[in-house]
Amino acid sequence: MTTLSGNDTASGIPRTRFGRAYLAYAVEPWLYLSPAILLLIFVMLIPLGIGISYSVQSINLLRPFETGYVGLENFEALGEDARFWTALVNTFWWTFGSVTLQFFLGLGLALLLSRPFHGKRIVQALVFLPWAVPTFLIALTFSWLLNPVIGPLPHWGAAVGLLEEPYNILSDPGTAMWGPILANVWYGVPFFAITLLAALQSIPGELYEAAEIDGASAWQCFTKITLPFLGPMIAITIMLRAIWIANFADLIYVMTGGGPANSTQILSSYIFTTAFRRLDFGYASAIAVALLGVLLVYAVILLFVRARLVKF
């Protein structure tokens, strides 16, 4: 009998903590995970650590002999850098403008798509298409659309009285930010529509039927059923999306390069310009650390709000 129980481990059912079968069982998932983990550590986490360490060093590829530890010098320079503070304010407007417009247009689209109508499948495919267009191409397309020589938008803007004459809004510091925001709205509406559509479909249909029997209007159904149901999910999606958009510099970099006169520079495009054009890795990393700090503060607020929302 004692020999039999010894055979149990060999049949694939781990009996003891230290048996070979148990060891294989415990090791197996790590075997499958190891390529992913190793790649993430070597390509993302270690460079992240190195990047943070760059922020207290002087590393400029154009001045290779002045490399070394400089303490908080980069951050002190940051405090006196007017471009940095402009970029911080611009980051806020860029994120706020994009998220607000994307959300309301996305919500409208999701509400339209949540009801059946003729040709819904093809409509759905067409309105989601912008999501798949490469971002560099979106940026180029919109800067062409805004160019009075080959684009119709300035002429339309002048015709309806938005612009005094058909000029390129990207070359005017007062209006330039609207260009990338417009492109970003075009790109981001499908994302919000898809997420909100998925959430809308999770609301039980009986609720609407019951409300209809009780004589509720469509508007009452929307404010009394749809909004309370989607509220928490909407808040989380918006806040996560805001982080993503604050980091999203492709459109701005291609459309305006941060100009004219720094009027569209956001923190992430400023990081890239500093690293790519000026090859000043130390200073670029200091801006990046500052951006990370801003995002962390924001994330803490986000977690706080989330805790409040889940409670109710």
Next chain:
Amino acid sequence: MAALRRTPPLAVVGTYLAILAYVAFALFPLYWLLKIALTPERLIYSDGTALWPSALTLENFRAVLFATDFLAYFRNSVIVSLGTAAATALIAAAAGYAFSRFAFRGKRLVIALMLVTQMFPLLMIIAPIYKIVAALGLLNSLTSLIIVYTAFNIPFATFLMQSFFDGIPKDLEEAAMMDGCTRLQALRKVILPLTLPGLGATLGFVFTAAWSELFFALMLIRSDDTMTFPVGLLSFVSKFSVDWGQMMAAGVLALVPSCLFFAFIQRYLVQGLTSGAVKG
């Protein structure tokens, strides 16, 4: 249906008008891209802002394909995107399978690690990556781009693959293993066929992401013969900024693979975007 039938006709008309407006908004910029690409060069300035060109030509496409380096850029981008998609799908499938089928100590830690890599600004690591890649002598090589893009896409792809594995009942492979299959055989004969659509969707999402990545490609690739499409297009735009027709023809070419993959992954958009949570 019932709700739509009871609504007054005016509201129905309004709904269809709103839908039409959204479709027009989504398609108009792409229509314009195609329109200018098809307009003959001599007509660009007279027809530039007209809604419909008075003559059509394929000359711009011919010029872009045969007189510029765009075919090479296109090939480089296809290599990078396909390589990234294949490597990511393979690695993420293994990781997603581990998440879906095993309960083990440290699982939450690994998930946290993956989420962290999604939350910090990617531009934070562009300088260190440049230094490392330069030290390894891999600047201007497509391999370095494939490795970097694969790492970027793994967390998202892992969660996506996990959601597909979660949809396959565990009993299926257990039954196969009970009947004498090893885990690998069970995977190949039972799970793989069932998860092929999921694998396809992951390939599509990652391909689309790699196809449009710009900043790391700009940073790591400076030589003409390994430029990817975005880098090539931007340098073309800065050099020949009045060749409108050719620039837009090149843009239309960049759109083709994305549209193909979009048609392919369209059914999985909801799953992909909701399991990615933070990814655009």
